[in-house]
Amino acid sequence: MTVTSVRTQEVLLDSEPYYEPVGAEVEVFAAAWGNRLPLLLKGPTGCGKTRFIEYMSWRLRRPLVTVSCHDDLTAADLVGRFLVKGGETVWVDGPLTRAVRAGCICYLDEIVEARKDTTVVIHPLCDDRRLLPIEKLGEVLSAPPAFCLVVSFNPGYQSVLKDLKQSTRQRFVALEFDYPQAALEARIIANEAEIDADVARRLVQFGHTTRNLKGQGLDEGASTRLLVNAAKLMRSGIAPAVACRSAVGEALSDDRDVLAAIAELAAAVF
Amino acid sequence: MEKDSRWILREMVTQRPAVTGTDDAATLARPDADDEGFLRHWIDVVADSDTELARVLAARAVDARRRMDREDLVVWIDTAMHTFDRRGLGAAIAVLEGWERFASERFERRNGLPLDEVSGVLERFVAGLGGRRLELRSAAYPYTDTAAIYVPALLARLPEREENFRLYKAMVAHHWAQTVHGSWRPAVLATLRRFPDRQRALAVFAALERERLDARVARELPGLAREMQWLRAQCDGAAPQPASWAPFAAVLRRHGASAEDSLRLIAAAADTSLPAPACYHGRFLPDPVWDVLTARIDRERQRLAVVLGKLAEEQDRAQPGRSLRAGRAGGGRFQLGTRGGQAGRADLRFELRADGRRLEPPDELRGLLVSMIQDHGHLPPEYLAVSAPAVYDAGANERTGTAPDYHALFDDTGRYTYPEWDHVRGRFRTDYCSLRESDVEPGDPQFVTRTLARHAGLVRSIRRTFEAMVGEVRVVRRQAEGEDVDVDALVEAHVDAWRGVEPGDRVYTRLVRAERNVAVMFMVDMSGSTRGWVNDAEREALVLLCEALETLGDRYAIYGFSGRTHKRCEVYRVKRFDEPYAAAVQARVSGIRPKGYTRMGAAIRHLGHLLDGVPARTKLLVTLSDGKPEDYRSYRGRYGVEDTRHALLEQRRRGIHPYCITIDREGGDYLPHMYGPASYAVIDRVDRLPLRIADIYRRLTS
Numbered sequence: 001m002t003v004t005s006v007r008t009q010e011v012l013l014d015s016e017p018y019y020e021p022v023g024a025e026v027e028v029f030a031a032a033w034g035n036r037l038p039l040l041l042k043g044p045t046g047c048g049k050t051r052f053i054e055y056m057s058w059r060l061r062r063p064l065v066t067v068s069c070h071d072d073l074t075a076a077d078l079v080g081r082f083l084v085k086g087g088e089t090v091w092v093d094g095p096l097t098r099a100v101r102a103g104c105i106c107y108l109d110e111i112v113e114a115r116k117d118t119t120v121v122i123h124p125l126c127d128d129r130r131l132l133p134i135e136k137l138g139e140v141l142s143a144p145p146a147f148c149l150v151v152s153f154n155p156g157y158q159s160v161l162k163d164l165k166q167s168t169r170q171r172f173v174a175l176e177f178d179y180p181q182a183a184l185e186a187r188i189i190a191n192e193a194e195i196d197a198d199v200a201r202r203l204v205q206f207g208h209t210t211r212n213l214k215g216q217g218l219d220e221g222a223s224t225r226l227l228v229n230a231a232k233l234m235r236s237g238i239a240p241a242v243a244c245r246s247a248v249g250e251a252l253s254d255d256r257d258v259l260a261a262i263a264e265l266a267a268a269v270f
Numbered sequence: 271m272e273k274d275s276r277w278i279l280r281e282m283v284t285q286r287p288a289v290t291g292t293d294d295a296a297t298l299a300r301p302d303a304d305d306e307g308f309l310r311h312w313i314d315v316v317a318d319s320d321t322e323l324a325r326v327l328a329a330r331a332v333d334a335r336r337r338m339d340r341e342d343l344v345v346w347i348d349t350a351m352h353t354f355d356r357r358g359l360g361a362a363i364a365v366l367e368g369w370e371r372f373a374s375e376r377f378e379r380r381n382g383l384p385l386d387e388v389s390g391v392l393e394r395f396v397a398g399l400g401g402r403r404l405e406l407r408s409a410a411y412p413y414t415d416t417a418a419i420y421v422p423a424l425l426a427r428l429p430e431r432e433e434n435f436r437l438y439k440a441m442v443a444h445h446w447a448q449t450v451h452g453s454w455r456p457a458v459l460a461t462l463r464r465f466p467d468r469q470r471a472l473a474v475f476a477a478l479e480r481e482r483l484d485a486r487v488a489r490e491l492p493g494l495a496r497e498m499q500w501l502r503a504q505c506d507g508a509a510p511q512p513a514s515w516a517p518f519a520a521v522l523r524r525h526g527a528s529a530e531d532s533l534r535l536i537a538a539a540a541d542t543s544l545p546a547p548a549c550y551h552g553r554f555l556p557d558p559v560w561d562v563l564t565a566r567i568d569r570e571r572q573r574l575a576v577v578l579g580k581l582a583e584e585q586d587r588a589q590p591g592r593s594l595r596a597g598r599a600g601g602g603r604f605q606l607g608t609r610g611g612q613a614g615r616a617d618l619r620f621e622l623r624a625d626g627r628r629l630e631p632p633d634e635l636r637g638l639l640v641s642m643i644q645d646h647g648h649l650p651p652e653y654l655a656v657s658a659p660a661v662y663d664a665g666a667n668e669r670t671g672t673a674p675d676y677h678a679l680f681d682d683t684g685r686y687t688y689p690e691w692d693h694v695r696g697r698f699r700t701d702y703c704s705l706r707e708s709d710v711e712p713g714d715p716q717f718v719t720r721t722l723a724r725h726a727g728l729v730r731s732i733r734r735t736f737e738a739m740v741g742e743v744r745v746v747r748r749q750a751e752g753e754d755v756d757v758d759a760l761v762e763a764h765v766d767a768w769r770g771v772e773p774g775d776r777v778y779t780r781l782v783r784a785e786r787n788v789a790v791m792f793m794v795d796m797s798g799s800t801r802g803w804v805n806d807a808e809r810e811a812l813v814l815l816c817e818a819l820e821t822l823g824d825r826y827a828i829y830g831f832s833g834r835t836h837k838r839c840e841v842y843r844v845k846r847f848d849e850p851y852a853a854a855v856q857a858r859v860s861g862i863r864p865k866g867y868t869r870m871g872a873a874i875r876h877l878g879h880l881l882d883g884v885p886a887r888t889k890l891l892v893t894l895s896d897g898k899p900e901d902y903r904s905y906r907g908r909y910g911v912e913d914t915r916h917a918l919l920e921q922r923r924r925g926i927h928p929y930c931i932t933i934d935r936e937g938g939d940y941l942p943h944m945y946g947p948a949s950y951a952v953i954d955r956v957d958r959l960p961l962r963i964a965d966i967y968r969r970l971t972s
Binding site: 074076081082084087089205208209210212213216217241257258260261262264265266267268269270 | 390391392393394395397398399400403439443490491492493494497753754755760763764767777781
């Protein structure tokens with residue numbers, strides 16, 4: 001009878017996701033989790049934040065609940081709401097509530113996109129109280145030790161509207177992510193897409209040329225994710241220039257000059 | 271329209287010596303009927319501006335038509351008319367008379383590739399390659415001064431445009447390599463100066479560097495190197511390298527060869543015959559490089575001192591008691607570590623530490639460091655010292671550092687040029703209108719207080735109405751999903767289900783916040799015709815409007831406009847977008863006074879441009895006027911209306927909604943044509959304007 005709005009499944013990964021540590025992030029995460037501290041992951045899109053969380057979820061053997069925040073995501077979407085089922089109203093837990101009840105890792109991706117009223121539920125959960133108030137049920141959940149709240153945020157969007165408030169960010173242990181160093185990035189691409197190390201190295205070089213264009217027609221350069229996509233196309237026999245254009249260029253911009261320049265850069269590198 | 275063109279054309283055909291012979295010759299010389307109509311049309315258009323110019327055109331049109339296709343011909347005539355508009359009859363006639371050269375240039379241009387068409391791509395291409403930002407400029411031959419890369423304005427060396435583009439790309443890449451791979455470091459320049467035979471030394475150095483850079487590009491950008499090879503085969507033939515060159519080439523093609531290697535080899539290679547440069551190689555000109563380099567090194571060093579000084583100050587503030595500036599207790603230095611590569615490599619990263627604490631280097635610092643490392647090959651450690659006075663002196667240096675730009679700006683402060691739409695020609699007169707922006711002279715500051723007192727009741731009601739519009743949170747009912755259950759809808763659905771009818775699934779309520787994201791530009795007519803009542807009403811209306819907008823929190827700006835001929839269009843600032851509504855603005859509102867005529871096009875284009883720069887979801891350009899556009903001479907009547915209409919269309923294309931509030935009772939005749947239906951309001955009585963304006967604005971934005 002009704003459409004349920006947010007229906008995120010908790011996932012327990014059974015095989016190890018591929019992840020290359022860049023610094024001490026694995027240890028920091030584990031320590032924060034052990035001390036019941038929430039985490040904030042900063043970094044540009046496609047640099048491996050989500051993969052890192054998956055890896056940590058596997059490593060800590062905790063199920064993962066992921067919520068991608070959008071600008072219409074309200075506190076009710078996270079906590080839960082009454083739904084109408086067969087002539088009765090039934091309470092349905094939101095993903096955050098489910099994660100708290102089950103002691104999962106709850107990952108709120110791009111938290112700044114969510115509506116401001118979500119802070120009401122996030123704040124008490126993030127300090128030492130670790131409480132989730134469910135207003136409509138008159139209930140207050142206390143988070144079990146295994147529960148961990150992780151939010152991510154891309155500081156690259158220099159918009160006043162898309163900034164995290166101090167009162168929010170100061171509740172988190174922050175980990176900064178960036179695109180990995182060239183050699184490591186090449187290894188990641190080679191592993192993810194199963195391509196030749198030399199091609200991966202060239203792809204990284206190409207990626208850097210697009211990152212140089214940041215501020216000159218591009219808001220962001222090619223992320224590791226885009227480079228992996230290009231590598232996968234190439235493994236399937238697509239010519240490098242075409243793969244770079246489709247997987248990277250077109251994904252980054254619609255501007256004709258920028259696209260042409262990216263195509264030329266790809267042609268120059270390969 | 272039946273104009274002089276008929277007899278002009280007849281005259282020009284009969285006057286031609288070749289035509290006076292047999293009838294055959296006359297028909298040969300005479301353009302076919304279709305062409306004749308085409309030419310006559312353009313002669314008429316030109317005759318509209320000047321008869322003499324039309325006569326000159328008529329005398330050459332037939333010949334020119336044989337050498338140029340219609341498209342080129344129109345460009346030719348257009349160029350002449352632009353020249354006429356800007357520089358007068360003599361210059362325009364010269365353009366028409368130079369038709370043969372024009373025709374051959376057009377031909378070349380069509381087959382060659384002009385830099386303008388590809389500079390956007392090339393600039394980004396070179397930016398993508400990395401290193402310091404390089405400009406692209408045109409010059410007779412390619413070279414670089416390490417701030418810009420100079421390439422010819424037009425390349426027609428290869429038959430295809432695509433191939434000429436490749437040549438451009440290779441030229442740009444080679445000169446980029448010169449700046450990034452150390453051909454122009456201060457030490458290199460200094461060494462080059464010490465050779466007794468400087469000319470020869472430079473020629474040898476250039477040949478050695480070409481060899482080294484080609485090899486380097488081939489290693490790093492193999493795809494580009496293949497194109498360079500291809501270009502050499504096309505343009506330079508298969509000129510073999512002199513045999514004596516091989517040992518030098520072998521050294522320079524090694525991995526890790528540097529400009530110092532080239533310098534060392536100059537003496538040994540001084541007497542060998544040098545290989546010919548490739549088509550994409552330019553000249554090596556140390557003198558312009560030296561000037562640019564020395565100026566930049568000074569400027570950037572000062573800039574770095576300023577940035578580090580600021581950073582140190584911030585650190586001091588964040589951690590009092592531990593000063594980073596030398597000369598204070600516990601004074602220290604910055605340490606800089608680099609990771610991942612050398613100059614010109616895209617993955618160069620900086621790690622800035624201040625007394626062991628890691629800092630996030632600001633973007634500006636990053637750009638500076640990239641540029642400095644590119645110039646020196648490393649960062650001289652003394653650059654990182656922060657001395658207390660440097661921080662303060664550097665502020666002044668910073669200003670002198672940007673002085674040249676300042677100067678250029680100063681000549682043209684507040685002057686802009688805009689095109690104007692000529693409906694007769696069916697095209698723009700480019701850069702035709704010269705527009706100046708200035709502040710309105712402040713008027714009586716009491717005016718605002720008086721107006722508010724006079725309309726106290728109205729002001730109260732305006733505030734109430736507009737307050738209600740702010741931050742409205744509405745509950746939307748009967749939604750497929752939402753925060754809460756909509757009981758009414760649920761009961762209905764229940765009843766439906768019970769009756770056996772399919773129940774609706776829209777049984778939720780949702781909170782929707784109507785967020786206002788509006789930027790509005792008010793464009794106030796300050797033409798002479800507003801003298802008296804209209805001006806008073808305009809000013810009072812603005813005062814009331816400001817009250818409403820302040821309540822609402824919408825971003826708004828107010829500009830007045832007037833004009834007298836295309837050379838003196840004026841825009842008067844009353845309130846900028848970023849200016850608060852304070853005493854200064856109020857004084858300017860009361861200072862709005864009638865000035866010249868109503869040349870609207872340029873003002874719309876300028877204010878539209880300003881509005882375009884404001885980030886807002888809804889953008890409004892509201893004109894407050896008393897009549898149709900009008901200016902001295904030609905802007906009267908249809909011409910002015912059409913230009914205004916075109917300017918408004920341009921704004922629509924930008925996503926700006928134009929709206930007009932006018933007190934011209936005949937406005938209904940031309941406003942729908944100019945603004946489109948439902949985009950204007952005619953107010954029949956001047957004294958009603960202040961009462962109506964807030965209301966109109968509310969309707970417009972809710």
